[in-house]
Amino acid sequence: MTPADSTNDDNVVLTLDDILDDDLFTAPEKPKQLTSSDRLERAFLEIVEFRRTEGRVPSSQTREIAERKLGARLDGFLADDKKASAVKHLDEFGLLEAPAGPTSLDELLESDDLDDLLGDAAGILDVSDLPAIKRPEAPESVAQRVKSEDFAMFEPLFKAKHAELADGTFELQTFTGMDLIREGVFFILSGVMCFVADVGEDVDLVVGGKQKKKQRLRVVFENGTESAMYRQSLMTRMYEAQGQVLARTGIDASEILDADIESGHIYVLQSMSADPLISNLPNLHKIGFSTTSVEQRVKGALNSPTYLMAPVRIVADYRLYNVKASALEHLLHRVFADVRLDLTQVDGTGRNYDPSEWFVVPLNVIHTAVAMIMSGEIAEHVYDQARQRLIQSK
Known part of the structure; x- marks a missing residue:
């Protein structure tokens, strides 16, 4: 374009408002935050979709986990009038409507509900925990x-x-x-x-x-x-x-x-070693972490310097949920760092090995420390070796 062309009436003149209105300068809207009402509706719509797809109501007694979850969710809606009212407008299949009662004795006897009762699918007729005539098998x-x-x-x-x-x-x-x-x-x-x-x-x-x-x-x-x-x-x-x-x-x-997920195990072991250097130490315990069962973890302890080359006895197994078990283990090791066992072992290849998870501390103090860690109180306490207990830090 030449300078003369700039006077052409066809030229478009952009104002500042035009530029600011351009989509490039428009920030995308933030997604709307879900409310409890939104979550409730989404949960119910999953049940509706199952009814639409499968042609039947989900059961809370099936072995199919996905269907059982939806069936239990529907039972929850049916048991809570407030929740049911909140999603009533989405109930296109009448899932929340109470079934009509029988109009005659014959209709009652022919109903599926009576079959379910006599079949005792819900365990209504289970009398295993009711008082009964004493028999040899009763205590079991x-x-x-x-x-x-x-x-x-x-x-x-x-x-x-x-x-x-x-x-x-x-x-x-x-x-x-x-x-x-x-x-x-x-x-x-x-x-x-x-x-x-x-x-x-x-x-x-x-x-x-x-x-x-x-x-x-x-x-x-x-x-x-x-x-x-x-x-x-x-x-x-x-x-x-x-x-x-x-x-x-x-x-x-x-x-x-x-939402509740098992994190792992914090375990406490006691050594069954016959070595006087170990057996004569009162309150010697190993504090460890495992994502598998503790019994599986300690197999082969007899040949492992980690377990002092001797069998061990499990004296505590803390099964943890929604907690990073490895972090809890690390915190326990820090709390009892001053009473860590100072001993060098020799493994099966002749190499020196320093066990790092053995501590000379009473079991009841370990129990207390775990409880304090879970409640958050441990930050204000330290272990007093002389008194063998956790005390308030200064």
């Missing part, structure tokens, strides 16, 4: 609460959960069904917090003349007791007592185990 089938001999391993978990409830990380939600009863979940039963520490293998029992598969649980209570009740029995008691489940804030109870 009826669970009683007993003192938890290794409660010290679980106490830090209860303290941590109370702290997380206090700071809002976790909240109490309504118990919605047996699908929530899995290893690693905390509940409130009759005002007492309890923890499902273990779910046993299926066992075959004859109930009401029919063979049933049941699972024994190891349920530890924060008052220091534990019970080996059946899974169905815990479900019944949770419903009777209007129990609650601990769930991470903002996470639907049906997805609790997706």
Whole structure:
């Protein structure tokens, strides 16, 4: 273009406003933050999509994990009028409508609901925990609460959960069904917090003349007791007592185990060595970390300088959830650094090896330290070797 062309009437003159209005200068809108109402609607729409795709309502009793999760979620909506009302406008299949009652005795006898009741799919007719005529097998089938001999391993978990409830990380939600009863979940039963520490293998029992598969649980209570009740029995008691489940804030109870993840194990070992240099040391313990079972981890201890070339005994196993176990192990090592074992071992190849995870400290002090770490109190304490206890730092 020549200078003369600049006077042409066809030239476009851009103003500052035109430039600022250009898309290149327009900042993209920030995505809208999801509200609790949005999350609730999304959760229900997943159930609706399942009904549309599969042509049936998801079941909370199936072995298919994805469907079971949706079925439990639907049970939660049905049990909570407030939640049901919030998503009623999305219910195109009538999932939230109560079924019409039978109009005659014949209709009742022909209904599927009666078949389910007689089949006892929900365990309603399970009388394993009710008073019964004493028989030789009764002590094996009826669970009683007993003192938890290794409660010290679980106490830090209860303290941590109370702290997380206090700071809002976790909240109490309504118990919605047996699908929530899995290893690693905390509940409130009759005002007492309890923890499902273990779910046993299926066992075959004859109930009401029919063979049933049941699972024994190891349920530890924060008052220091534990019970080996059946899974169905815990479900019944949770419903009777209007129990609650601990769930991470903002996470639907049906997805609790997706948010509660086992981190690993902090374990404490005692050496069974016959070497006087080791056996004469009172309160000698190894504090370690494992992502597998502790029993698996200590195999071959007899030939490993890490374990002082001797068999070991497991005296504590802290199963941790939502915690970086390796960081907890490191913190424990720092707390007890002044009482670390100073000993050089020789491995199978003749090389010197300095075990770094053995400490001369009483087991009860280790229990206390774990509890303080989980509650956050440890930052204000140090280990006093002379008094063999944790004291307030100056």
